[in-house]
Amino acid sequence: MDLENYFLNSKTGSKWSKIGIRRRAGLAVPLFSVYSKNSVGIGEIPDIKGLIKWGKKCGLSIIMLLPLNDMGYDNSPYNALSSFALDPVYISLRDLKEVNLEPFKKEISALKRKNKSGSGLVNFEIKKAKLKILNEIYNKTYVSGIKKFNEFKKENMHWLRNYALYKALKEYNYGDGWEDWNPGQRDCVEEILSEFELINKKQFDFIYWVQWQLYEQLKNIKKYATDNGVLMIGDIPFLVSRDSADVWSNKNYFNLNTASGAPPDMYFANGQKWGMPPYNWYEIEKNNYEYISQKLKYAENFYDMYRIDHFVGLFRLWTIDINSKEERGGLDGYFDPPEEHLWEEHGVKILNAMLNSTTMLPCAEDLGVVPHCSYKVLNEYGITGMEIQRWSKERSQRYDFLNEDEYRINSISSVSTHDSSLFFQWWLNEAGTVDSELFKRLCSYRDITGERYDAIRNELFDDEHPDESRLLWKEEISSLEIFLQKINLPLEQAWDLAGLYLDSYNEKIKFLNYIGVDYNIDLREIDNGIIKSAIRKSMMTNSVFAINLIQEYLSLDESCFNYFRERPSRINFPGKINETNWRTVLPVPIEKLSFLAVSDLIKDMVSESKRD
DSSP states (O other), X not given: OOHHHHHHTSTTHHHHHHHOOSOEEEEEXXXXXXXXXXOSSSOOTTHHHHXXXXXXXXXXXXXXXXXXXXXXXXXXXXXXXXXXXXXXXXXXXXXXXXXOOGGXXXXXXXXXXXXXXXXXXXXXXXXXXXXXXXXXXXXXXXXGGOHHHHHHHHHXXXXXXXXXXXXXXXXXXXXXXXXXXXXXXXXXXXXXXXXXXXXXXXXXXXXXXXXXXXXXXXXXXXXXXXXXXXXXXXXXXXXXXXXSHHHHHOGGGBOTTEEEEEOOOSSOTTOXXXXXXXXXXXXXXXXXXXXXXXXXXXXXXXXXEEEETTGGGGTOEEEEETTXXXXXXXXXXXXXXXXXXXXXXXXXXXXXXXXXTOSSEEEEOOOSSOOHHHHHHXXXXXXXXXXXXXXXXXXXXXXXXXXGGGSOSSEEEESOOTTSOOHHHIIIXXXXXXXXXXXXXXXXXXXXXXXXXXXXXXXXXXXXXXXXXXXXXXXXXXXXXXXXXXXXXXXXXXXXHHHHHHHHTTHHHHHHHHHTOOOOSOTTOXXXXXXXXXXXHHHHSSOSEXXXXXXXXXXXXXXXXXXXXXXOOOSOOTTSOOTXXXXXXXXXOHHHHTXXXXXXXXXXXXXXXXXX
């Protein structure tokens, strides 16, 4: 397929024309994980310049950032308090506009010494300390005379006021969620809100000022990236937190009796219950999708492209009763809308509204249980989906990894995601295994329970696998016939169990064959040579973009690889409360990236794959 003709003739052709159509390689980054000599406790917006510089040295022309929106109690970038507001934790106190920093330099330096970046896990308490200093600076600054600040307020008051009201009221109510506020505040009675705003005018203006500073810093990054020929992709959370400015001020746009999530699949046996309320698309459509349009137009200040998180949710969203028990995950859910024949029309209507709202080119996160219409629409629109190497397989006959030329041209090729294990963790703990909860549940549907289940499990799986949540096949279960004999069921009664077996048995050998590595090695171990071959293979695919996590690229360096092996390094465990989620830190500061030998190695792989 001709790359240029395909994308130019698609429904996003004008947007592709704007960014330039060519094979590119890129870098995916959680900003909280990086740090520089100037960072105070966490990666900061100006640090992105260092990532752009390093990316250019490596031949990478895309930087994809995890969401930078103001975060809730769990510090998840995908549990946003606002679709618009940026999180003050990422602000650089040294790069503030229109202020005199001289009286505060000692205080900023002391804060930096106390919160040394790159030491252990991120401590998000740094946000409170930054806001304290920001408030002191604001009180010493004549902000009303700043022309750009006043213009920012005027242009963005459609979201700024509601955000400031929400933040100030939440503080007034000692951090309680809006559902526990007094009725007038909870129900957005304008007379009460206006009085509160008048009394707290200075606090409101401070909130506006912080958002303006963040706006200026991130907009400056966009200009720097453009000047250096690098595209910026911003991850736009599909949903927002139930306790958020968006939900509180636009309750009619959300279905508050339900929670969103994902159905069970082979990677999450119980599915997932995320908790964020689903959209009430009927109400949003009545207002001509203004809510969707406004947040995309604001993001356009910072990005060339945007990633639509949970793209498949545009067609239908897995919806769970708000009172369903947390331990049930997504098991009690249903698709909304439930009628499959409506899904394509439903999603296309929303997608068209998004496309008409911005000049940015979208890309789609289309993982999980994917409806057929999603692939069809992405193909027609020339929008990239995701091809994650370990999951991209032919599952009708050979049950093997997709060849390079079998990848969708309209896709982003990656070896992992922020919600998965890193490649080396997959190899050591997951490759060649099945999820124990999923296998047990599928067996229970056939009345294989109790002692019978235990006996079959012992027949099929190695009991020495280090991860108790995964079941490792015994080597002697070497054919589908043997597997069916062990469970004593015909294929037509065990098709899903058989699919699990075919998908995972001998997976490491299949993968080594796929990447062209001699498998006369200890399969229980890994070196970064295998990681190099995996990344190289992902770059050689048909996918127009190949974008990998910075953690994967750094795993090519021996010392960084050892660092990741010895410490918590997975970015997120979906659906699990984990003290390391969204807190992992890179082994080296940004300034040292260019001195790593992997820079030349990455550049060679990019060049070999005819990308830039």
